[in-house]
Amino acid sequence: MLSHGVVAWLKGVVLASVTLLALGGCFLMGKWHPGRPHPEKSVSGPPVYVPDCQNCHEAPVGEAYAQSRHAAMGIRCGQCHSPGGHPNFTEPVQDSTCGACHQPAYEQTLESAHFADRQLRPLDNDQPARVALRHEGFIATTPGGKRFVGDSASGTLGGRLCFACHYDEHRVDLKAVQRPQFCDTCHVGYEQHFNRQSAGEVNRCTRCHVRAGTTENGQVVNTHQFVKPVRERPRS
Numbered sequence: 001m002l003s004h005g006v007v008a009w010l011k012g013v014v015l016a017s018v019t020l021l022a023l024g025g026c027f028l029m030g031k032w033h034p035g036r037p038h039p040e041k042s043v044s045g046p047p048v049y050v051p052d053c054q055n056c057h058e059a060p061v062g063e064a065y066a067q068s069r070h071a072a073m074g075i076r077c078g079q080c081h082s083p084g085g086h087p088n089f090t091e092p093v094q095d096s097t098c099g100a101c102h103q104p105a106y107e108q109t110l111e112s113a114h115f116a117d118r119q120l121r122p123l124d125n126d127q128p129a130r131v132a133l134r135h136e137g138f139i140a141t142t143p144g145g146k147r148f149v150g151d152s153a154s155g156t157l158g159g160r161l162c163f164a165c166h167y168d169e170h171r172v173d174l175k176a177v178q179r180p181q182f183c184d185t186c187h188v189g190y191e192q193h194f195n196r197q198s199a200g201e202v203n204r205c206t207r208c209h210v211r212a213g214t215t216e217n218g219q220v221v222n223t224h225q226f227v228k229p230v231r232e233r234p235r236s
Helices: 004-031 058-066 095-099 103-110 127-135 161-166 205-209
Strands: 089-091 119-121 139-142 145-151 211-214 220-222
Touching: 095 103, 095 161, 103 161, 119 139, 145 161, 205 211
Parallel strands: 119 145
Antiparallel strands: 139 145, 211 220
């Protein structure tokens, strides 16, 4: 066993170490600041936000944006819209823009039948075409039925599928797709699945075609592949 003198010495060493660490931490907190860019030098990279957009876009854009989850999370205009020769945005909102933050959902969408069947149009370099698509609700009406749309030259990056389901005048969230008859816009003839939903219900299609299952702890697992319903195994 250690002698009383050795034990006392060890306690003193530990106490001194803790004291030095605490004083060092206080010194760093009070004195150290991260480097900041020089105020008169340009900084490379896209702008984090576009200031004062609400001065011109107060209604309906600004009002709708203020109600969105993106606004609540602090996402600003310039993080989705990159200005260049305003009012023409050089980088219109594409699926790849959404995928920068929502990577799993974006990758799942690329594997979906919705993406594979999308109609290709020249969009990225054609502002009138983009405006027309927005007025169509980001859905194209074709002889074979309604289709999602993507830019013909941008491949997997230029789809407009995210906005087709989640856009609601800059309220880009779940409220649009949760409307009870939302999927009926394109998927007609499926009334046999269940009785017509009432106005107060949430879109029941998502319960089976978006829900992929549950974890052992009961957490719901969703997917943007829009899979066929999987019958869950009963728990033992």
